[in-house]
Structures are given as C-alpha cells and as structure tokens.
Amino acid sequence: MNSSPGLLAILFSLIDTILALVIVVLIVYVVISWLYAFDVVSRRNGFVNAVYEFCRRLTDPVLRPLRRLIPPIAGVDLSVLVLLLGIQLIRQLLPWLHGVLTGTGPVL
Numbered sequence: 001m002n003s004s005p006g007l008l009a010i011l012f013s014l015i016d017t018i019l020a021l022v023i024v025v026l027i028v029y030v031v032i033s034w035l036y037a038f039d040v041v042s043r044r045n046g047f048v049n050a051v052y053e054f055c056r057r058l059t060d061p062v063l064r065p066l067r068r069l070i071p072p073i074a075g076v077d078l079s080v081l082v083l084l085l086g087i088q089l090i091r092q093l094l095p096w097l098h099g100v101l102t103g104t105g106p107v108l
Contacts, residue, residue: 008098009098015094016091019087022087026080029052029056030080032048032051032052032055036052062083063079063080063083066079066082067079070082
C-alpha cells in the first residue's frame with residue numbers, strides 16, 4: 001500500500017492553506033496601518049489595536065530582514081508587497097512540486 005502520495009497531497013494542501021492565511025494576516029496588517037496613518041481609526045481602539053498587534057507580531061519576524069534589504073520609498077513600505085509576491089509565487093509552484101515529487105507531473 002503506497003499512501004505517501006495521499007499524505008504528500010495533504011501536506012501540500014496544509015502548506016497552501018497556511019500561506020493563504022499569512023496573506024490574509026498581511027493584508028489586515030497593511031489595512032490597519034493605513035487606517036492608523038490616515039487617522040481613520042484611533043490607536044486607543046482596543047479591538048483594532050489587539051488585531052494590529054497580533055498581525056504585527058506574526059509578520060515582523062519575516063518582514064524585518066526584507067525591510068533591511070528594501071528601504072521605504074517615499075514613506076511606503078514595499079517589503080510587504082515583496083513578501084506577498086513571494087508567497088504567491090510559492091503557492092503557484094506547490095502543485096508543480098507535488099507533481100514532480102510524486103512522479104505524476106512534468107519536471108519542466
């Protein structure tokens with residue numbers, strides 16, 4: 001009984017789902033930071049601040065090295081955009097990688 005392709009498919013599906021959740025967290029983080037920057041929402045709003053802190057603590061360890069490489073341009077932090085593009089690229093490559101590892105897809 002060869003159950004590894006099924007388990008591998010589950011693993012790749014889990015990785016894709018986690019990456020999709022990271023994208024959602026990044027988008028929420030950016031939107032709240034814009035709301036703060038344009039004074040739409042007060043930093044004293046407990047719920048919004050808690051959501052912002054949660055998103056910041058999850059994303060800052062990944063964004064910090066990118067921010068060292070990509071400085072803000074005219075006050076705009078492009079590291080989030082680069083991370084979003086990188087995550088989306090990985091998500092696009094997951095089905096191909098699954099096919100290569102299971103021998104069901106083309107190598108190139």
